[in-house]
Amino acid sequence: TDVNILTPYMSSIPTNDMVQAFKTEGEARGWNVTVIDTRNDFAQLASRMEDTVNAKADAIVLVSTTAELIADQVALAADAGIPVISLDGAKAENVAVNVTSNNFDLGVQLSEALFTALDGKGNIVKFFHSAHPGVYQRELGLDATLARYPDINVIAEHFVQVPGPVDNGRVAMENILRQYGDQIDGVWAAFDDPGIGAELAFEAEAPESKAIIMGIDGNEQAVDMIESCTHYKMSLRQDFAGMAQIGAQQLETILAGGTAESDEIYVAAVPITVESLGVDCK
Amino acid sequence: MTKPEPDLTLRADHAFLTLRGLKKHFGGAKALDGADLVVEAGSVHSLVGENGAGKSTLIKTLSGLIVPDAGEILVDGLPVTIAGVQHAESLGFRFIHQELSLVPYFTAVENAFIGRPYPRKGPFIDRAAMRRTIEETARSIAPDLPLDIPVGQMTTGQKQLVEIIRALIGAPARLIVMDEPTASLSDGEAARLHEAVKKMSDKGVAVIFISHRLDEVMQICDSFTVLRSGCTVGAGRIAETDRAGLVHLMSGREEVRGAAQMPAPDSPVVLRVRDVPYGSRGTQVSFDIRAGEILGLYGLVGAGRSSLMKLIWGAQPHAGGQIELDGKVLRAGRISDRIAKGAAYVPEDRRNEGLITSRSIADNLAVSQLPKVRHQAGMPWTSRRKMVERSEAVQSTLSVKMGSPWDGPLTLSGGNQQKLLFGRWFGQATRLLILDEPSRGVDVGAKAEIHALARRFAAQGAAVLMTTSDMDELMALSARVLVLASGEITAELTGDSLTPTRVIDAAFQHQTEKETQV
Amino acid sequence: MTTFVRRYGTLVALVAIIAAFSIASPQAFGTASNLINITQQMTLLAIVAIGATVVMAVGEFDLSTASVVSFGGIFSVFLFKLGVPAPLACLAVLAAAGVFGAVSGFIVARFEVLSFITTLAVGTIIGGITFWLSNGATLFGDIPAGFRDLARGKSFGIPILTFWLIGVAIMAWLVLDKIEIGRRLYAIGGNREAARLAGVRIVSNTMVAFIASAVLAALVGMLLTARIGSASPTGGGGFLLSAYAAVFLGMTAFREGEANVPGTLVGAAIIAVVGNGLTILGVSTFMQDIITGLIILAAVLVRRTGAQGR
Amino acid sequence: MTTFVRRYGTLVALVAIIAAFSIASPQAFGTASNLINITQQMTLLAIVAIGATVVMAVGEFDLSTASVVSFGGIFSVFLFKLGVPAPLACLAVLAAAGVFGAVSGFIVARFEVLSFITTLAVGTIIGGITFWLSNGATLFGDIPAGFRDLARGKSFGIPILTFWLIGVAIMAWLVLDKIEIGRRLYAIGGNREAARLAGVRIVSNTMVAFIASAVLAALVGMLLTARIGSASPTGGGGFLLSAYAAVFLGMTAFREGEANVPGTLVGAAIIAVVGNGLTILGVSTFMQDIITGLIILAAVLVRRTGAQGR
Numbered sequence A: 001t002d003v004n005i006l007t008p009y010m011s012s013i014p015t016n017d018m019v020q021a022f023k024t025e026g027e028a029r030g031w032n033v034t035v036i037d038t039r040n041d042f043a044q045l046a047s048r049m050e051d052t053v054n055a056k057a058d059a060i061v062l063v064s065t066t067a068e069l070i071a072d073q074v075a076l077a078a079d080a081g082i083p084v085i086s087l088d089g090a091k092a093e094n095v096a097v098n099v100t101s102n103n104f105d106l107g108v109q110l111s112e113a114l115f116t117a118l119d120g121k122g123n124i125v126k127f128f129h130s131a132h133p134g135v136y137q138r139e140l141g142l143d144a145t146l147a148r149y150p151d152i153n154v155i156a157e158h159f160v161q162v163p164g165p166v167d168n169g170r171v172a173m174e175n176i177l178r179q180y181g182d183q184i185d186g187v188w189a190a191f192d193d194p195g196i197g198a199e200l201a202f203e204a205e206a207p208e209s210k211a212i213i214m215g216i217d218g219n220e221q222a223v224d225m226i227e228s229c230t231h232y233k234m235s236l237r238q239d240f241a242g243m244a245q246i247g248a249q250q251l252e253t254i255l256a257g258g259t260a261e262s263d264e265i266y267v268a269a270v271p272i273t274v275e276s277l278g279v280d281c282k
Numbered sequence B: 001m002t003k004p005e006p007d008l009t010l011r012a013d014h015a016f017l018t019l020r021g022l023k024k025h026f027g028g029a030k031a032l033d034g035a036d037l038v039v040e041a042g043s044v045h046s047l048v049g050e051n052g053a054g055k056s057t058l059i060k061t062l063s064g065l066i067v068p069d070a071g072e073i074l075v076d077g078l079p080v081t082i083a084g085v086q087h088a089e090s091l092g093f094r095f096i097h098q099e100l101s102l103v104p105y106f107t108a109v110e111n112a113f114i115g116r117p118y119p120r121k122g123p124f125i126d127r128a129a130m131r132r133t134i135e136e137t138a139r140s141i142a143p144d145l146p147l148d149i150p151v152g153q154m155t156t157g158q159k160q161l162v163e164i165i166r167a168l169i170g171a172p173a174r175l176i177v178m179d180e181p182t183a184s185l186s187d188g189e190a191a192r193l194h195e196a197v198k199k200m201s202d203k204g205v206a207v208i209f210i211s212h213r214l215d216e217v218m219q220i221c222d223s224f225t226v227l228r229s230g231c232t233v234g235a236g237r238i239a240e241t242d243r244a245g246l247v248h249l250m251s252g253r254e255e256v257r258g259a260a261q262m263p264a265p266d267s268p269v270v271l272r273v274r275d276v277p278y279g280s281r282g283t284q285v286s287f288d289i290r291a292g293e294i295l296g297l298y299g300l301v302g303a304g305r306s307s308l309m310k311l312i313w314g315a316q317p318h319a320g321g322q323i324e325l326d327g328k329v330l331r332a333g334r335i336s337d338r339i340a341k342g343a344a345y346v347p348e349d350r351r352n353e354g355l356i357t358s359r360s361i362a363d364n365l366a367v368s369q370l371p372k373v374r375h376q377a378g379m380p381w382t383s384r385r386k387m388v389e390r391s392e393a394v395q396s397t398l399s400v401k402m403g404s405p406w407d408g409p410l411t412l413s414g415g416n417q418q419k420l421l422f423g424r425w426f427g428q429a430t431r432l433l434i435l436d437e438p439s440r441g442v443d444v445g446a447k448a449e450i451h452a453l454a455r456r457f458a459a460q461g462a463a464v465l466m467t468t469s470d471m472d473e474l475m476a477l478s479a480r481v482l483v484l485a486s487g488e489i490t491a492e493l494t495g496d497s498l499t500p501t502r503v504i505d506a507a508f509q510h511q512t513e514k515e516t517q518v
Numbered sequence C, D: 001m002t003t004f005v006r007r008y009g010t011l012v013a014l015v016a017i018i019a020a021f022s023i024a025s026p027q028a029f030g031t032a033s034n035l036i037n038i039t040q041q042m043t044l045l046a047i048v049a050i051g052a053t054v055v056m057a058v059g060e061f062d063l064s065t066a067s068v069v070s071f072g073g074i075f076s077v078f079l080f081k082l083g084v085p086a087p088l089a090c091l092a093v094l095a096a097a098g099v100f101g102a103v104s105g106f107i108v109a110r111f112e113v114l115s116f117i118t119t120l121a122v123g124t125i126i127g128g129i130t131f132w133l134s135n136g137a138t139l140f141g142d143i144p145a146g147f148r149d150l151a152r153g154k155s156f157g158i159p160i161l162t163f164w165l166i167g168v169a170i171m172a173w174l175v176l177d178k179i180e181i182g183r184r185l186y187a188i189g190g191n192r193e194a195a196r197l198a199g200v201r202i203v204s205n206t207m208v209a210f211i212a213s214a215v216l217a218a219l220v221g222m223l224l225t226a227r228i229g230s231a232s233p234t235g236g237g238g239f240l241l242s243a244y245a246a247v248f249l250g251m252t253a254f255r256e257g258e259a260n261v262p263g264t265l266v267g268a269a270i271i272a273v274v275g276n277g278l279t280i281l282g283v284s285t286f287m288q289d290i291i292t293g294l295i296i297l298a299a300v301l302v303r304r305t306g307a308q309g310r
């Protein structure tokens, strides 16, 4: 059984984790899993999707992308009778099932945690990347939550450059620190990379600052920072292994002639904090 | 050395350098087809021949740039295979190649040391020592040459001087090969080069001197070799031949020389230049050229002749005054306007300002006259057939030695490249012809053709404005001459007052003034 | 024979690559339908590359290409969301791109600023405008079906996109090789000073080249949006280097050292065929990269073998 | 005065930009500590750009730079994870990069293949190798503290990274401007044919330039990893265009048309200062792009105003 994984974001840590986890799951089931990464290029993603259909793969797994962005090519697969599922994507026509954490909810969860830690008031810096549809949903989650916290202020925001998000976040944070220094109470990072950069900036430029950083992904380096009692206080870990596992199970059912449980399955995210890691930072 | 020896090849055993039976072909074209050359130590040996005869190819075999297909090279009687440029250098050979090859961003000093061992202070280049080394040579060859500006900002003549200086400095040479070193020098600079050549040969250095200026060949060379179609057709001592003899050996024909003519007194003014500010001091120039007249511009290297011609051509906008062609005002800085009104221009630096070397010969000939090679008038489609016809017309009128019109211009010899620049204006009703060093590097035969051509244009009622560094050419074509010095017109000579001496005096006038002031 | 390989080496390489993949995968790669599909897959890249070819004919680079592709997609969807009818929106997009190209061309030719830095700066500005129009987000929805049909579906069994490629390629080839302006552009690219002294107008002709490049890039932005049904503010990012790769591959293909339309098509085809073939063979991403790089090197070197050493 | 502006225009532009930001934000921008910090922020970009300067001195491009930066980071962490001691690992990384550079330089000079396509192909291959080493993932952990100290902390109040910049810049400046090899490289870049006629060895000298560029890019990859504590297989992607922007800005800065180290530093400084200043002023991303583009245009045009029109 030939299963092709297609993604435009292989170099991002969560995507990569998920791809590797799915590969393991698939190989355990005796599938021949091939991974194709198109490096942020959606035109190529469309082409590679067509090639996969032409090569008569038995199933297609889209990772970290919304199938709507290449709806025609997904339809092509459907016409050829090739099942398509997506991980970390969105519900879409011709996609049998999308297994994901709810990105909007992730955004809300992150915002709530940060604002609560700040006692509902203070100045935050926002790192975002709206070009990525999933990450953009988190931003919308932030906006929705902000509406409920009138005393939280976004005093600075930065659109994170990809590739190179860590260093880009670091340089931006250094510069924002110059302007706002002690006024900064929190950092909201739509994904961990710029949050890590922000922590590096605090370490170098304002180690005494009381600001706290929170992000999403459960990126290893971020977890390490939380564990080391830095400004980094929380990261929401998406359960990528879980998503991969559920995705593989669903696909197995479909390949056996069955149907998916539902067209969208949410996998809950787990907050990683000082407490959950069991370290004492006092 | 009491009895003159007519055939030097017989004395090859005395020679420092002997080339025997060299052959080299490029595709179907035979550039060398059994060429022989014998050069004695300390002699100045002239290599002459028509354009495309194979002179440059021959010397490239000496520099290791070209590997001959057959034949042998003997140095001090021993056969050598010249493996490359550095090998040639280590044999004590120095070269001034025909086409200027300098790095435009480098100064004269920096250019002179490319490929040479640099003087050093510790690990670092010693720029002061570099400058000292070249200053000496520069003083004797070209005292006015600016040594510290990028050569890209120099005139063609100045660049030529840099090439010469470059070949003369450094470790003592055994052989200096000069491929048309004086092509863009005026008589003053050329005379200084001649002295330098003399000094070298006195020191025992052999010189191979390639030139189409036969007068200077007669004047400074000891012996000669004539190439025709890649083959040596004669050699001997200069003292035993004369100009006509050389010309005959080169081409099998006699030389035709015409005389300059004044236009009819009632012929109308074609080009009128009025109060155009010009030169570093912004002095204004005004002059007229009448139909049928060939006005000569003369000056030393860097006097500003080319700049003035470019100004008239519209290559730079002029800040004031007026230029009229046939009574119509020319738009400042608009070349296409001039072409539309029947003006034509031949630049002096064919490699950098003339030829588009990446395009074919046919394209080079069509570029200024694209509407003339349309399939059909009014439609912008270009006809390849018409481009070929145009090339063939130019080829036969100017006797250009070339292969296919779709070859690149660099497959032609230097002189034939020069003819292409003329061909560009074929088929145009020319009213004004601007010629900057029109016969730079062309052989006597072709020079006569070019002169005939210029006269033909004039006879048809065009005005011709010409710059030349070659006094013979000036006298042959122009009955009226403007002399420029440091960007100013210092004399207008015509009739009886137009003699080579007066011209040169006027060209130097400014310099002597400057010197007396100091 | 060697002369033939030297002269048409890159074309020979393309044929060899197609043959090799066809043998390796006769059912999936070597079918008519797959080969036709490749022509559709290469269309967007090839059109961008043709624009780059025109700019390279005048001896310049246009690095704003990627930004203009993104801009083309975003601006069209932006206009659709405002309710502008599709034909009008398309014209507006092309016109705006033309203005960007004209600005770059003017600065390059009139002030003799290096095109590399000029178009990088102009591209940065266009990128900013694109982000501003889209708020940084990927836009979808509100794209009229008629617009989407510009890039999907087939006619007589041939994908619509392939027709675009054929049309643009023929146009560009006629312009560069058959009509006067092409000769002027190549003259400028060959020796700008000589062309100027021969009466070729540098400023206006250079502007034409940059306008062509920008308009084609914007067209690709719209076709991309029509093809995938959405527009991302960074959607054009992948085109820049591959487009120039196609042009440079093509420069070694036919006419030595001159960017030319047939050569660019061969270059784009090599890139597209290799991507398609390796995916069909199921080669992993990193191996695809390594093999692609090696194939490109081989394609340009095959031209060189036998060329005289120095 | 006009001559001064024309001659040092780009430098004047840098000073003007710094002055303007200092007035707009005296407390945050115009402080000694911020200005010192900018030198650290520009270090990585500037070192890559210096490598690009060396390659441009021979008149070529090196588009593999971004891949080599990524490779440098990934390969070093890969070696750390294998337990290779840091100094040895660093040497291995630089040596591997040197080999890549030598291959590019050899192909470019010996077979006269355009550097653009050669380095694009070699860069693609390096990208594949990098993905293979990292499995496509960002590598974290096992990075020795001593290695990390190469790029963090300060000494005498000056960031360590700044010392790297100073060291590399002085070295490169000496090599290009003060010793013989520099003259040879510039001769090749200025007129390759003339250099060849004069007996300059084209192949070996060109290889030296590409090796220098690759080694510096790999060094930046390692410094980046040391600075952020992890390595991503695409981490170098952002450097390519900005590095060349710095070089081209610098080419208009001092010596007309020649890539040169002091000019490149001015170019990199302009890019860094504008980024720093605009972020401090809280200008939104898209406006930052637009303003950055305009400032770069202004910086190159200031050189040109008054230059003779054509």
Ligand SMILES: Nc1ncnc2c1ncn2[C@@H]1O[C@H](COP(=O)(O)OP(=O)(O)OP(=O)(O)O)[C@@H](O)[C@H]1O
Pocket (backbone or CB within 6 Å): B026, B027, B029, B030, B031, B049, B050, B051, B052, B053, B054, B055, B056, B057, B058, B098, B401, B402, B410, B411, B412, B413, B414, B415, B416, B441, B442, B443
């Ligand atoms: N690279 C080349 N490719 C093809 N043909 C060439 C090449 N170089 C020279 N030739 C041909 O070889 C012949 C000899 O050329 P060469 O340059 O040696 O002549 P020349 O005697 O130096 O002429 P001139 O006085 O015009 O400089 C010419 O017919 C020329 O067209």
Ligand SMILES: Nc1ncnc2c1ncn2[C@@H]1O[C@H](COP(=O)(O)OP(=O)(O)OP(=O)(O)O)[C@@H](O)[C@H]1O
Pocket (backbone or CB within 6 Å): B152, B153, B154, B155, B156, B157, B158, B184, B299, B300, B301, B302, B303, B304, B305, B306, B307, B308, B348, B469
């Ligand atoms: N591109 C340039 N940039 C700066 N200065 C120049 C440039 N070209 C020429 N000059 C200077 O302008 C003056 C006049 O140059 P021009 O070319 O008109 O002289 P010329 O009389 O034609 O000399 P030549 O016989 O050497 O060709 C010279 O002093 C020269 O140094």
Ligand SMILES: O[C@@H]1[C@@H](O)[C@@H](O)CO[C@H]1O
Pocket (backbone or CB within 6 Å): A009, A012, A013, A014, A015, A064, A088, A132, A134, A135, A190, A191, A192, A216, A217
């Ligand atoms: O979901 C992840 C995000 O968290 C971010 O890391 C970018 O890639 C996406 O796939």
Ligand SMILES: [Mg+2]
Pocket (backbone or CB within 6 Å): B055, B056, B057, B098, B179, B413, B414, B415
């Ligand atoms: Mg010659």
Ligand SMILES: [Mg+2]
Pocket (backbone or CB within 6 Å): B155, B156, B157, B305, B306, B307, B348, B436
């Ligand atoms: Mg002159």
